[in-house]
Amino acid sequence: MMKRFLEQAREYVNKAWQYFKGQSISRRILIGGCLFFGVLFLSTFLFVGLVWVGAFGSLPSKAELRLVENPLATEVYSADSVLLGKYFIQERSNIRYEDVPQHLVQALIATEDVRFFQHGGVDTKSLARVLVKSILLQRESSGGGSTITQQLAKNLYPRRDYWLLSLPINKIREIIIARRLERVYDKESLLSLYLNTIPFGDNTFGIETASQRFFSVPTKRLTLDQAAVLVGMLKATYTYNPRLFPERSKMRRDVVLAQLQKYEMISEGRRDSLQALPIKLNYRRTTHHEGLAPYFRDYIREDLMTWCKANTNAEGKPYNLYTDGLKIYTTIDSRLQRYAEEAVRQQMTVIQKSFQSHWGKRDPWHARHDVLEDAIHRTARYRDLKSQGLQEAEITRLMSKKYLMSVFTWEGEKEMMMSPIDSIKHYLTFLNAGVLAIEPSAGEIKAWVGGINHNYFQFDHVRTTTRRQVGSTFKPIVYAAALEQGADPCDYISAEKTVYTNAEGWTPTNTGEDNYDLKYSLAGGLAYSVNTVSVKVLERAGIQNTVNLAHKMGISATMPTVPSLALGVADVSMTEIVTAYSCFANNGKVITPFYITSINSRHGETLESFQPEKPKQALSPETANLMLHMMKRVIDEGTGARLRSQYGIEGDVAGKTGTTQDNADGWFIAILPNLVVGSWVGADDPRIHFRSTALGQGANTALPIVGRMLRKAQHDSQGEYKAQYFPALNASLRSRLSCDLYKSDSNFFQRLFGKRDRDEEKRKAFGEADKKKKKGFLRKIF
Structure with a gap:
């Protein structure tokens, strides 16, 4: 049958050809043109038809076009609906x-x-x-x-x-x-x-x-x-x-x-x-780094990515954080966040100049060549060259070549000809900082500053995985543990030096070298951050009891069970220590930091809402309130006094300063009735630090950040952090705090002919601004 069809087709073609040959030239041209355009039209029509039906890929239907949406950045908002930044x-x-x-x-x-x-x-x-x-x-x-x-x-x-x-x-x-x-x-x-x-x-x-x-x-x-x-x-x-x-x-x-x-x-x-x-x-x-709270936004990104993988959009696909235009609402207070970032910038500009002046022309890692060597080995460039099998000499040669690069300075970003090794040296000289503010009753994070500049220093000093020695900021937990074990704020403890045979003959010392003949109440030992007293308080509380309480208060870090724990040798994160301090302002209840309130679609539809976890009791309300008022004396009379004298912070404030070994870390934690703020200052490498405690202590490095931040917050007419006051203690608790911070442990003649007036010495030891005249002979007698 096919053979017959082909024969008939061949016959028709021959007849058409014979007809075409029999025509005049003009008619041949006309017929040829008609055939050409007819074939072109039919082939074009066929070609368009093939595209139309999707032969070269499906085309969107009208229904699909009605739902068309372009890739849209996810936006992160503060609690007061201010755009913090985007993921895109x-x-x-x-x-x-x-x-x-x-x-x-x-x-x-x-x-x-x-x-x-x-x-x-x-x-x-x-x-x-x-x-x-x-x-x-x-x-x-x-x-x-x-x-x-x-x-x-x-x-x-x-x-x-x-x-x-x-x-x-x-x-x-x-x-x-x-x-x-x-x-x-x-x-x-x-x-x-x-x-x-x-x-x-x-x-x-x-x-x-x-x-x-x-x-x-x-x-x-x-x-x-x-x-x-x-x-x-x-x-x-x-x-x-x-x-x-x-x-x-x-x-x-x-x-x-x-x-x-x-x-x-x-x-x-x-x-x-x-x-x-x-x-x-x-x-x-x-x-991605620009806008408010870049370290915070980088931190919550991990949680948001996990949420996106676990939830699907209208098309049944997992949400895409970078293209689905989600709207993330957080607990951040945009005004407080801005004040925190400004305070870090202002204080770190000052402290960096002090640090550079302190070291002069010498590198801060003077005589510690391993500091620079370790920093070089941590870089991605070094690891990449090493993976290629290059020797150290060749790696050093390649990393010593100079290039034009943008570098961070406190005077602004600058273009400089530098080698990668020069760049590493440049950034090693910078001190960094961290700030965290939490609302203590529900755990809402109100401000988060993980470092001095997210573009150049992306290591976050606030998140839980970043831990540093906390110094004396751990002492309130020690004193709280002692109160929980039956101690009283007015119990007096001698400040004399003690050799601890269970710690290889370790002997703690104090900042003021001649205050060892005093006896301090627990309130006084905390207010003046007396090391010798704090270690004895730890012994009284029990080291394991103190560790257990710290865990209950929100510190998950492993802590050494040694007497020096009282001086803060444990490595603890900013998030953990601020969470622990929140217990004092929350009647002894520990909160879980809370930072995302809802996730909405690009159209504003709420996809999921979140609530803070219910607080758990970590220590008794009585202990929490006693500690709160004991720590008020740190601010009113002790190591944190400049918060009022220099920055004019009003209302009730409790808190504690902290300085670690060799001044590697400076800390300050402040507690207000509705806010707990922690700040830290130090180099990323703890081997780089001030040589002078007067310059490197937390009262000089970290406290001013909180002072600047709170001063702006208290002067904000629209803010909610104006002067507020803690609830008054009942008569029973007030009586337990009714005692002097310290008293002499020496005899009459030692007091009479002592070389230095005690009050003046305390002011000098703890940085009081006003100096009073020495008492006369009769004043000493009476």
């Missing part, structure tokens, strides 16, 4: 059509698609030019034939590679999608979608992000000349980037203004006046 791959923000100025719309239409409001997605006049230039001549440029709707289709559904047929297939796909878009959306919605998806270079997408990036203003405040600059970039985002090529950008801007005048959207005079203006950028580069 492409920086993008959406904007409503109502917020787009009319002159921006006119500039866009006049330049990109003047018949936008007349066509149905395809401009047939321009399409002819597209067919000739793009398809027949195989040129990359369509000669401006794509409408705004077609460009939107390309943005939403990027072009694919089809080898030699890439251009015609992609053009047909865009035409089909554009026609469908026009049937789904009105013109204003299409313009809004277009402006929210178009790329502007420098990894910015959408008009709102571009407006903020290049001019630091929202889209609705763009002037006409600024709008013309951005519209002009659409022709070639790199070529006409005003940051890189200001002259080219100005020429292109003037073309946009000329188009506006051509289509009578502006007058000739206004065109000339605008073209005479220079381009004035207010460029603002945005990274």
